Amino acid sequence: MKKEYLYSPGPTTVPPEALSVMGAPMFHHRTARFRSLFGEVIEGLKDVFQTANDVLVFAASGTGAMEGSVANVCSPGDRVITVNGGKFGERWGQIGRAYGLDVDEIMLEWGTGVDPAQIDKRLNKKVKAVYIQLCETSTGVATDVEAVARVVGKTDAVLVVDAISGLLCDEMLTDTWGVDIAVAGSQKGLMIPPGLACAAVSEKAWGLVEKATLPRYYFDFKKHRKSVAKNDTPYTPGVSLVRALRETLALVKAEGRDTMLANAATYARAIRAGMQALGLELFSRAPSNAVTAVRMPEGADGDEFVKTLRDRLGVTFAGGQEALKGKIFRIASMGYLNQFDVLTAVAAVEHALRAMGVSFAPGAAVKAAQELLVE
Amino acid sequence: MKKEYLYSPGPTTVPPEALSVMGAPMFHHRTARFRSLFGEVIEGLKDVFQTANDVLVFAASGTGAMEGSVANVCSPGDRVITVNGGKFGERWGQIGRAYGLDVDEIMLEWGTGVDPAQIDKRLNKKVKAVYIQLCETSTGVATDVEAVARVVGKTDAVLVVDAISGLLCDEMLTDTWGVDIAVAGSQKGLMIPPGLACAAVSEKAWGLVEKATLPRYYFDFKKHRKSVAKNDTPYTPGVSLVRALRETLALVKAEGRDTMLANAATYARAIRAGMQALGLELFSRAPSNAVTAVRMPEGADGDEFVKTLRDRLGVTFAGGQEALKGKIFRIASMGYLNQFDVLTAVAAVEHALRAMGVSFAPGAAVKAAQELLVE
Numbered sequence: 001m002k003k004e005y006l007y008s009p010g011p012t013t014v015p016p017e018a019l020s021v022m023g024a025p026m027f028h029h030r031t032a033r034f035r036s037l038f039g040e041v042i043e044g045l046k047d048v049f050q051t052a053n054d055v056l057v058f059a060a061s062g063t064g065a066m067e068g069s070v071a072n073v074c075s076p077g078d079r080v081i082t083v084n085g086g087k088f089g090e091r092w093g094q095i096g097r098a099y100g101l102d103v104d105e106i107m108l109e110w111g112t113g114v115d116p117a118q119i120d121k122r123l124n125k126k127v128k129a130v131y132i133q134l135c136e137t138s139t140g141v142a143t144d145v146e147a148v149a150r151v152v153g154k155t156d157a158v159l160v161v162d163a164i165s166g167l168l169c170d171e172m173l174t175d176t177w178g179v180d181i182a183v184a185g186s187q188k189g190l191m192i193p194p195g196l197a198c199a200a201v202s203e204k205a206w207g208l209v210e211k212a213t214l215p216r217y218y219f220d221f222k223k224h225r226k227s228v229a230k231n232d233t234p235y236t237p238g239v240s241l242v243r244a245l246r247e248t249l250a251l252v253k254a255e256g257r258d259t260m261l262a263n264a265a266t267y268a269r270a271i272r273a274g275m276q277a278l279g280l281e282l283f284s285r286a287p288s289n290a291v292t293a294v295r296m297p298e299g300a301d302g303d304e305f306v307k308t309l310r311d312r313l314g315v316t317f318a319g320g321q322e323a324l325k326g327k328i329f330r331i332a333s334m335g336y337l338n339q340f341d342v343l344t345a346v347a348a349v350e351h352a353l354r355a356m357g358v359s360f361a362p363g364a365a366v367k368a369a370q371e372l373l374v375e
Numbered sequence: 376m377k378k379e380y381l382y383s384p385g386p387t388t389v390p391p392e393a394l395s396v397m398g399a400p401m402f403h404h405r406t407a408r409f410r411s412l413f414g415e416v417i418e419g420l421k422d423v424f425q426t427a428n429d430v431l432v433f434a435a436s437g438t439g440a441m442e443g444s445v446a447n448v449c450s451p452g453d454r455v456i457t458v459n460g461g462k463f464g465e466r467w468g469q470i471g472r473a474y475g476l477d478v479d480e481i482m483l484e485w486g487t488g489v490d491p492a493q494i495d496k497r498l499n500k501k502v503k504a505v506y507i508q509l510c511e512t513s514t515g516v517a518t519d520v521e522a523v524a525r526v527v528g529k530t531d532a533v534l535v536v537d538a539i540s541g542l543l544c545d546e547m548l549t550d551t552w553g554v555d556i557a558v559a560g561s562q563k564g565l566m567i568p569p570g571l572a573c574a575a576v577s578e579k580a581w582g583l584v585e586k587a588t589l590p591r592y593y594f595d596f597k598k599h600r601k602s603v604a605k606n607d608t609p610y611t612p613g614v615s616l617v618r619a620l621r622e623t624l625a626l627v628k629a630e631g632r633d634t635m636l637a638n639a640a641t642y643a644r645a646i647r648a649g650m651q652a653l654g655l656e657l658f659s660r661a662p663s664n665a666v667t668a669v670r671m672p673e674g675a676d677g678d679e680f681v682k683t684l685r686d687r688l689g690v691t692f693a694g695g696q697e698a699l700k701g702k703i704f705r706i707a708s709m710g711y712l713n714q715f716d717v718l719t720a721v722a723a724v725e726h727a728l729r730a731m732g733v734s735f736a737p738g739a740a741v742k743a744a745q746e747l748l749v750e
Contacts, residue, residue, distance in 0.1 A: 008403040011614055022615060023398035026568055028383040028691045059570050061434045061611040064593045071590075099590040187611065193401055195434050195570045195613035215446075215474040215590065218439045236436040236562065238570035239386055240397060240615075316403045 002314045007345050009137045009165055009291040009318055009332040011187040011194055015251060018192050018244040029239050030232075039231035041242055044249030048167065048190070048257065049182055049200040051174040056224040058197045059238040062164040062185030065197035067095050068219030069131070069160045069181045073205060075213040076100045078128040081157075083114045086138035087321045088162060092131035099214050110324065111139050111293070113286040116147040127157045128208065129180075134166030138321045140284040140293035140330060142170050149177040158205045164188060164197075168252065169264040169290035169334050180205040186241060189260075189290070191248040191335040195241045201225070251336075264289040267333040267342045270369040274346035277368035278353070278360045283328045291332045293320075300358055302326045308352045315348040339373040377689045382720050384512045384540055384666040384693055384707040386562040386569055390626060393567050393619040404614050405607075414606035416617055419624030422632065423542065423565070424557055424575040426549040431599040433572045434613040437539040437560030440572035442470050443594030444506075444535045444556045448580060450588040451475045453503040456532075458489045461513035462696045463537060467506035474589050485699065486514050486668070488661040491522040502532045503583065509541030509557075513696045515659040515668035515705060517545050524552040533580045539563060539572075543627065544639040544665035544709050555580040561616060564635075564665070566623040566710040570616045576600070626711075639664040642708040642717045645744040649721035652743035653728070653735045658703050666707045668695075675733055677701045683727045690723040714748040 006013045027033060038057075045055045058064050070092075074080065080101050082092040085108035096103040104127070106118055119130060130152050135142050145161055152159040158180035163172050167182075168189030174182045179202070186196035201209070201221060209221050223234040252260060268289040272282055275294045283293035296302040303326045306319040320328040331345050346369040353360055381388045402408060413432075420430045433439050445467075449455065455476050457467040460483035471478040479502070481493055494505060505527050507518050520536055527534040533555035538547050542557075543564030549557045554577070561571035576584070576596060584596050598609040627635060643664040647657055650669045658668035671677040677694050678701045684690040695703040706720050721744040728735055 004400060004402065006401060006403065008405075010611065011401045011403065014401045019398045019400070023394040025379060025394070026381060026386045026389045026562075027379065028381065028386065028693070029569075030383075030693070031685070031691075059434070059436045060439065060593065061613070063610040064435065064439075067593045095592045098592045098595075185611070187401075187614075193613065193615035194404075194611040195616060217442045217470045217473045218435065219593075220473075235438040236385065236560070236569040238436070238568065238613075239562075240568035241570060310406070316406075318403070318405070 005315045005344060005348070007331050008316050009188070009330055009334065010185065012191060012332060012335040013337070014192055014244070015248060015336045017251060018247040021243045021247055022240045024243070026239065029237055034239065035231040037246055038237070038242060041245050041249060042228060042231065044246070044253065045198055048249070048252060049174045050172065050176065051182070051200045053175065053200045053202050054225050054228060055198055055200045056221060056228055057233065057237070058219060059195065059236065060197045061194050062183060062197045063091065064219055065183040065199045066091065066162055068216065068221060069183055069199060070095045070099055070101070071214045071216035071219060072221040073129050073158060073160070073208045073212050074099065074101055075211070077102055079104060079126045080128055081106065081119060081122055081130045083132050084108065085112060085114065085141060086110050086136035088133050088137055092162070111141065111283050111285055113141045113143055114148070116144060116151050119148055120151040123151065123155050123157060125156070127155065129158045129160055131160045132162070134161050134163040134170055134172055135288035135290045137165040137291055138324065140288050140291045141286050142166065142288035145172065145179065146177045149179055153178045158208055165290045165334065166288060168257070168260050170288050171261055174200050186245060189334045190245060192241055192244040195238050196245060264333055266372065267337060268292055270342050270372040271331055271333060271346060273372055274365035274369035275349070277364040278349065290334050291330050293328045293330045295328055297358055300356055302329050305329055305352055305356060308355050309348055312355060313348050313351055315345070342373060343369055380690045380719060380723070382706050383691050384563070384705055384709065385560065387566060387707060387710040388712070389567055389619070390623060390711045392626060393622040396618045396622055397615045399618070401614065404612055409614065410606035412621055413612070413617060416620050416624060417603060417606065419621070419628065420573055423624070423627060424549045425547065425551065426557070426575045428550065428575045428577050429600050429603060430573055430575045431596060431603055432608065432612070433594060434570065434611065435572045436569050437558060437572045438466065439594055440558040440574045441466065441537060443591065443596060444558055444574060445470045445474055445476070446589045446591035446594060447596040448504050448533060448535070448583045448587050449474065449476055450586070452477055454479060454501045455503055456481065456494060456497050456505045458507050459483065460487060460489065460516060461485050461511035463508050463512055467537070486516065486658050486660055488516045488518055489523070491519060491526050494523055495526040498526065498530050498532060500531070502530065504533045504535055506535045507537070509536050509538040509547055510545055510663035510665045512540040512666055513699065515663050515666045516661050517541065517663035520547065520554065521552045524554055528553045533583055540665045540709065541663060543632070543635050545663050546636055549575050561620060564709045565620060567616055567619040570613050571620065639708055641747065642712060643667055645717050645747040646706055646708060646721060648747055649740035649744035650724065652739040653724065665709050666705050668703045668705045670703055671701070672733055675731055677704050680704055680727055680731060683730050684723055687730060688723050688726055690720070717748060718744055
């Protein structure tokens with residue numbers, strides 16, 4: 001009878017509307033039926049990204065689209081700027097180096113965000129692309145993408161934003177801000193299982209794609225662009241996931257993108273207030289609305305905390321990664337979530353701290369969260 | 376009330392056991408629960424591939440693992456041999472050229488298979504790898520992989536086999552024959568939706584991986600090997616598909632790999648006999664048991680035939696690709712299929728030919744097929 005609650009920063013809870021279609025019989029993808037489905041999904045994604053640019057969809061997890069955003073844009077030895085303020089910013093640097101690029105990596109203290117002036121200072125005619133995160137999932141830090149876009153937009157460099165965990169939680173106005181490539185994954189705000197990745201690609205970026213000589217095949221943007229123009233894919237698409245995505249995009253449309261963003265902001269604020277009411281310290285200096293990272297109290301182990309939550313309470317949070325292992329825990333507020341789910345997450349923290357013998361004022365977190373949720 | 380029947384050479388029918396778990400609630404992958412699931416899946420795949428080698432699993436369709444089998448094995452300018460006897464053999468050449476390799480492409484008349492002596496003749500010290508298909512899906516041609524492995528095994532080159540459509544239909548003894556990399560996709564004999572790709576990698580291949588300098592990241596074999604040793608993945612896995620795969624691998628185990636292969640042989644023979652009883656010509660000179668390609672009768676269009684089957688009868692076959700468009704149709708006999716499904720496919724051909732005004736002896740195909748199926 002133990003119920004399960006999923007607050008990991010991907011995969012997130014999949015709504016029953018999407019789960020049920022994944023159990024429907026399989027069908028062939030080289031058909032009008034698939035093209036009609038895929039066309040709807042592409043339209044829905046354009047709205048989510050707030051873009052009129054081409055949106056490409058890959059059968060892959062988000063990292064695949066990140067790699068594609070390097071291999072399709074750059075040539076060997078090209079200079080790129082990346083921001084390493086966590087595990088996913090670090091990944092941009094790793095991909096760049098794997099492809100033989102000249103990576104100018106801005107090293108940040110994890111938990112802090114990049115100052116757009118730091119990027120501005122390093123921009124010059126040699127820089128081909130700037131790679132950042134909308135939300136750095138490992139630390140819960142949001143980037144001021146609009147401000148970064150303003151400095152990059154003055155140059156010939158393209159701005160590539162990993163919006164995998166931030167999308168539909170932190171604002172992302174791809175076209176208005178001038179983001180050249182925005183990358184998403186399916187298992188976060190898009191609310192379906194992992195296995196699809198997307199990239200919205202601007203005309204400025206297509207200009208670079210034409211000249212880029214790094215090798216690519218499965219993630220070849222030009223091949224995907226040509227296919228998507230006919231609501232098709234160059235290689236076999238993830239049919240069951242595309243079908244599920246149509247359902248969750250319909251939910252996004254019904255709820256409204258703006259409402260989802262406003263809710264995510266409220267939920268994240270309530271979680272933060274709850275944690276602070278327990279005397280816990282927030283890890284992020286620029287908190288994202290997608291995921292909240294919280295420092296473990298002195299002497300308590302974050303991995304044990306996460307395990308206690310999962311095994312005793314059926315509640316899945318994420319722990320810290322790499323240097324943050326055992327030091328923080330992370331609560332996602334992405335996707336299929338309402339005010340009661342948020343209250344449950346906050347309440348679960350109190351239960352688990354109690355189980356670990358940490359002293360606090362019981363009810364303080366839920367009261368603080370509820371004050372904001374009731375508004 | 377129209378029932379749907381899927382005989383496309385991928386995706387294939389997904390058994391209800393696998394469909395139902397895809398509709399189960401999502402869970403986090405960085406957990407003992409996932410590792411236990413993934414470990415079971417890897418064991419099942421090793422049995423399917425008949426290998427003790429590492430089996431890597433990617434969230435991607437089969438082409439992703441094909442690309443990985445090039446990027447992880449070769450360095451720029453390396454010479455490789457590919458066999459182009461159809462769309463998927465052509466793909467090996469395209470990937471090789473995309474990565475700047477020196478591709479020695481054996482051009483075959485589509486519908487014919489490669490003579491191992493042709494490969495033997497071209498092998499020399501410069502050749503790094505040989506890329507072939509177990510079943511060339513576009514033509515229904517099976518390769519004598521064992522014989523090719525014998526000639527390649529005498530050299531330092533590795534043999535890479537795209538077993539995407541052939542696996543569990545045409546025999547594939549990875550270790551016994553000495554296949555260095557065998558690639559599979561999830562939506563064929565493995566009977567789940569598209570979105571997972573696998574590669575079984577030999578020690579000889581790992582030796583090349585250590586030295587290969589082509590760039591790769593998402594499909595980095597070494598990273599995947601390190602993770603799979605802990606029943607984990609370097610990037611977010613396709614959780615719902617992995618879960619479904621455990622179910623179909625359990626079905627394979629219960630049925631028995633040998634029984635599945637024997638059945639596939641019988642089913643393909645029955646389909647061939649049925650088509651020949653109608654006076655239709657088989658396209659493949661070396662027919663695979665995974666998919667049967669049949670020439671359209673003179674004056675009848677294959678695309679119209681496929682459309683008639685789908686729209687009027689709810690039966691999905693595949694048409695011809697590229698130069699074969701409109702000229703052939705293809706009936707898959709992969710995966711979740713029994714003798715009645717085979718009879719239905721054969722019967723559907725009679726119905727569709729009749730609808731198109733082609734003359735034949737009604738019942739001839741089902742009689743010929745049934746004679747073999749009853750045995």
